[in-house]
Amino acid sequence: MEKEEWINRYFEGILTNAELQQFEEMLQNDTAFAEEVAFHKNVKKAITLNEREALKNKLRKLEAPKANSASRIKWLAAACILIFAGILSWFMLYTTSSDELYAEFYEPYPNTIAPTVRGTDTTDDTTKAFRHYDAENYNEALTLFDKIYDSKGEDFALFYKGISLMELKRYEEAVNTFKELNTNRNVSDFSSESQWYLALCYLKTNNNEEAVKILKKTAEVQSPVQQKAIELLAELE
Amino acid sequence: MNEIQNSIRLLKAGDQKTITAVYKENRAGFILFCSRYPIDGDEVADVYQDAVIALCENAKKGKLDTLSSSISTYLYAIGKYMIFQRLRKKKTSTTVINDEDGASETEFEYEIYDEIEDRAVSQLREAFAKLGDKCKKVLSLFYYEEKKLDEIQDMLGYSNKDVLKSQKSRCIKQLRDLTQNK
Numbered sequence: 001m002e003k004e005e006w007i008n009r010y011f012e013g014i015l016t017n018a019e020l021q022q023f024e025e026m027l028q029n030d031t032a033f034a035e036e037v038a039f040h041k042n043v044k045k046a047i048t049l050n051e052r053e054a055l056k057n058k059l060r061k062l063e064a065p066k067a068n069s070a071s072r073i074k075w076l077a078a079a080c081i082l083i084f085a086g087i088l089s090w091f092m093l094y095t096t097s098s099d100e101l102y103a104e105f106y107e108p109y110p111n112t113i114a115p116t117v118r119g120t121d122t123t124d125d126t127t128k129a130f131r132h133y134d135a136e137n138y139n140e141a142l143t144l145f146d147k148i149y150d151s152k153g154e155d156f157a158l159f160y161k162g163i164s165l166m167e168l169k170r171y172e173e174a175v176n177t178f179k180e181l182n183t184n185r186n187v188s189d190f191s192s193e194s195q196w197y198l199a200l201c202y203l204k205t206n207n208n209e210e211a212v213k214i215l216k217k218t219a220e221v222q223s224p225v226q227q228k229a230i231e232l233l234a235e236l237e
Numbered sequence: 238m239n240e241i242q243n244s245i246r247l248l249k250a251g252d253q254k255t256i257t258a259v260y261k262e263n264r265a266g267f268i269l270f271c272s273r274y275p276i277d278g279d280e281v282a283d284v285y286q287d288a289v290i291a292l293c294e295n296a297k298k299g300k301l302d303t304l305s306s307s308i309s310t311y312l313y314a315i316g317k318y319m320i321f322q323r324l325r326k327k328k329t330s331t332t333v334i335n336d337e338d339g340a341s342e343t344e345f346e347y348e349i350y351d352e353i354e355d356r357a358v359s360q361l362r363e364a365f366a367k368l369g370d371k372c373k374k375v376l377s378l379f380y381y382e383e384k385k386l387d388e389i390q391d392m393l394g395y396s397n398k399d400v401l402k403s404q405k406s407r408c409i410k411q412l413r414d415l416t417q418n419k
Contacts, residue, residue: 004406012385043412044380046361049350051381052290058253059286062260 003033007040102204105232109163109193113156129160138164155181159190162197166204175201192223199229203236212236241307248296260289263309270313274320284323288315291347297382300346318345357416364415372408379405 001009009015010023027034114130129144142164149157158181165174178198181190195218202211215236218229247255264285271281292312295301304311354362365373374393378384386398386405395401 004402008386008402008405011379011383013383014385039413040380040409042358042361043365043376043409045350046358046365047377047381048294048348049354049358050362050365051377052294055256055290055293056286058256059260059289062257063282063286 003036007037010037011040011044098203098206098208101232101235102200105228106166106200106204108167109160109197111160113160129157133160133164136167138167142168155184155190158184159194162194166197166201171201171205175205192218192221192225196225196229199232203232208236241304244308245296245301245304248293248301249299251293251297256289256293259292259308259312263289263312266309267312267316271316271320275324276320280323284316284319287319287349288312291315291319291345294381295347299383315345315347318347319349322349360416361412364412367415368408368411371404372411375401375405376408376412 006015006023006026009019015023027037111130111134114126125144125148129141129148132138132141132144142161145157145161145164148154149161158177162174162177162181165171165177175198178194178201181194182198195214199211199214199218202208202214212233215229215233219226219233244255244259248259267285267288268281271284276284289312292301292308292315301311365376368376375389378389378392379386384392386401389395390398390401393401395404
């Protein structure tokens, strides 16, 4: 048998026992042959290591994706929570401070039209309305102020209607009421005051832009509410 | 039984889907199985991968053709064998290793190569990667999958054995040339 044949059969594993013995002897006695066999053994080792590494890389990827998607989901969830928290706290901060300012600056306008006096005529709508207003029965007061305005078109009715609406937390309607008051009469007893309350309504409904616009005008005109307007404006800017 | 034989056949053919499926199916059980041994989580994953590799290699070599147990059992057995080899190398514990059946010692004809590679082998690995596809195929079938020349002749459709032998010779010569020029 040629050397190459010996080597092939050796690796194929088809050498008989007797042949194997002979093979071992050849390894001992023939250095060149021993080197050749060693070379082939290294080839086998090299290919095996390559194949194993290739498979190992593929298997590693099977481990990794789980970790990836799990941590990616966690990252996304954390990011969402943070963003949400951020928006929430910004929103809360924004609304709370508006609320706080509103609470600080708002108070219902006092009854300057018909202070309740005992003994006087109590059937008059105006008196009745203000009696309710003073007693903080704003729903009843509202109805009556409406009636008064419809029949007599008095400024004060609209003004106190607005305040009543604010007390009832119906701010959108209050805004419309005060706006109506301002368009109707350019000069009215209540122009500055109604502007002031209009601004407060805007503040409460988180419409700071509009509030600031009005406050600026109010701050320039001398009136009982001028100082308050200046102060609130300072807070908002 | 049929299912196991089918899986082994697919593993023998190197079917990626089957390998992935086997890997995923047996992972949890294997990790649980290894929890009784003194190795940490990272190493368990490493051992598992090595065990699966050994499974695939032995399948290709035809050593699983007569498998009587399930693939899981075989994997656990390989795993145990590999863990013992690692622990022995570390020489940390001499009493903890409880080898109840002792079978893990000799059952596996699987050579675990040392981490440290000698230069000759490294050169050959690089050189092998540079060979043409035909040579890679012939040499892989012969040296890695341990197939006989007759089998290879059939598989690759060589007209006669001598032609195949010449081809193999030339491929070996190429490898030798590639590594000797360094």
